[in-house]
Amino acid sequence: MIHEETHPVTKEHGPRPYGGPDRCFYCGVALGSTHKKDCVMRDRTVVVKMEVEIVVRVPESWDVGLIEFQRNEGSWCSNNVIQELKRKDCLCNNTLFTYVREATEEDEEGWDLKWPNTDTKETT
């Protein structure tokens, strides 16, 4: 889903400390204009699939059916996995992201896609 609110070049959305204060650092367009079509400052939303292999403790006697039932059909909330993911310092070797489709308004429901993005916890 295209996010047109990201198209205008504003003081807060385009200039960077190492570029000029009056234009977009990435596409060079002046304040008050619209970012070029291929500028990284223009956003859209997409759906991606995240596959993660993690190691968890389960009862020794459980078979595949019970392990999958507990996680997929039992009362276990998938949000619990967030704590499990934090046990590993870096997930790069355990994770694969795959593009699924362009996001719709319905897909965006429930996701906190605030703009401008003020998330500062991202690790590179």
Ligand SMILES: [Zn+2]
């Ligand atoms: Zn730009």
